[in-house]
Amino acid sequence: MRVGIIGCGQLGRIHAHAYARAGVQIAWTADADENAARALAAEYDSQWTSSFDQLLKDDSLAGISICVPTHMHFPMLKAALEHGKPVLCEKPLTATLQEAYELVRIAAEKPAWIQVGYMKRFDPAIRAAREALTQIGTIQNAQFRSYLPFTAAGWERAKQRWIVDKARSGGGALVHSGSHTLDTALWFCGPVVSVASQVQYKPDLPEIDYSAQALLWNAESVPIYLDVAWLPLTGIGHRHDGWDEVFTVTGEKGIVQVRTSWWSQFETGRTVLQVYTETNRSSQVSSFGPPDYFAHEIAAFLESLKLGEPPQVGLREGIQVQILIDAIFKSSREGRRLDVEQI
Ligand SMILES: NC(=O)c1ccc[n+]([C@@H]2O[C@H](COP(=O)([O-])OP(=O)(O)OC[C@H]3O[C@@H](n4cnc5c(N)ncnc54)[C@H](O)[C@@H]3O)[C@@H](O)[C@H]2O)c1
Numbered sequence: 407m408r409v410g411i412i413g414c415g416q417l418g419r420i421h422a423h424a425y426a427r428a429g430v431q432i433a434w435t436a437d438a439d440e441n442a443a444r445a446l447a448a449e450y451d452s453q454w455t456s457s458f459d460q461l462l463k464d465d466s467l468a469g470i471s472i473c474v475p476t477h478m479h480f481p482m483l484k485a486a487l488e489h490g491k492p493v494l495c496e497k498p499l500t501a502t503l504q505e506a507y508e509l510v511r512i513a514a515e516k517p518a519w520i521q522v523g524y525m526k527r528f529d530p531a532i533r534a535a536r537e538a539l540t541q542i543g544t545i546q547n548a549q550f551r552s553y554l555p556f557t558a559a560g561w562e563r564a565k566q567r568w569i570v571d572k573a574r575s576g577g578g579a580l581v582h583s584g585s586h587t588l589d590t591a592l593w594f595c596g597p598v599v600s601v602a603s604q605v606q607y608k609p610d611l612p613e614i615d616y617s618a619q620a621l622l623w624n625a626e627s628v629p630i631y632l633d634v635a636w637l638p639l640t641g642i643g644h645r646h647d648g649w650d651e652v653f654t655v656t657g658e659k660g661i662v663q664v665r666t667s668w669w670s671q672f673e674t675g676r677t678v679l680q681v682y683t684e685t686n687r688s689s690q691v692s693s694f695g696p697p698d699y700f701a702h703e704i705a706a707f708l709e710s711l712k713l714g715e716p717p718q719v720g721l722r723e724g725i726q727v728q729i730l731i732d733a734i735f736k737s738s739r740e741g742r743r744l745d746v747e748q749i
Pocket residue numbers: 412413414415416417418436437438439442473474475476478496497498523525567669
């Protein structure tokens with residue numbers, strides 16, 4: 407099987423590594439920066455280009471990974487759908503909700519599909535946590551917290567990149583790390599019907615949220631507390647490295663809790679799962695690692711390509727997160743609880 411990759415930065419390199427481990431030929435690497443495309447091509451014996459069209463026109467490619475900054479997802483996804491080319495697109499789906507709706511409209515008339523890069527769903531511990539929800543009875547409440555360390559130097563580095571430019575990224579903590587957190591919350595607790603939130607911004611970056619808290623209610627009126635922040639705290643978390651991401655679901659018969667480690671430590675980190683059940687009056691703690699979610703995510707993409715079947719994490723999952731991001735920003739702006747549109 408042959409694939410192509412557009413965007414040869416951080417994530418393009420991670421996808422390339424995973425494809426190579428799966429024994430798949432990376433036929434093309436593409437990047438607006440020719441040096442980046444050329445360098446990655448040299449590592450994987452690929453052809454390189456700066457043109458996305460080149461990948462779309464190559465009928466020998468089974469699929470394409472899209473790993474460019476978020477504002478470029480929409481034009482590339484639209485073109486891929488129109489060319490009938492299945493893609494694995496990094497998260498979040500789009501920079502705006504309007505673009506996400508437009509993709510849904512186009513996709514309805516096209517045979518191609520989109521897998522969205524919510525790779526935490528492929529973390530074995532997170533999968534085990536979701537399965538363990540059956541042991542804790544009816545869900546009473548849930549908390550999804552994601553704290554990342556952002557020192558003053560980290561902010562200065564971020565300002566040199568696209569990630570804190572609203573037009574290119576769509577937002578700050580809520581969009582970057584929060585999109586994963588929201589996707590996991592939706593996967594564990596089901597569709598959210600209403601939201602009340604407060605979002606905080608840096609004085610020197612008034613469009614970039616560094617912190618967002620929200621109460622989300624699912625269709626059964628279960629309250630889900632979302633807490634996402636980029637903090638100047640560098641020693642918190644179960645590995646004491648400033649990464650403190652904890653998902654806790656409380657049921658009438660027990661509690662399921664997962665603690666993840668740095669997203670980029672997929673080959674060294676550990677995810678810890680703790681399941682307390684009232685029947686046993688005890689907790690089972692399992693440490694999974696390394697989580698290797700990108701390899702599992704790419705394997706799922708390849709399997710969908712092979713079988714010609716839609717992906718496990720597709721456009722529907724992608725747009726549900728976009729709807730929530732949009733609703734959280736809006737609820738904070740308007741200072742009121744809002745109903746969330748259902749699709
Ligand atoms: N899954 C995750 O946990 C995770 C983590 C970080 C980033 N991401 C996502 O991955 C995507 C890429 O992020 P990154 O950190 O790799 O960024 P990056 O800046 O490291 O790399 C982006 C690359 O895209 C290239 N590029 C920019 N505009 C382009 C264009 N118009 N055409 C072709 N190439 C272009 C740049 O030259 C650069 O090489 C983003 O959507 C981001 O949100 C996902």
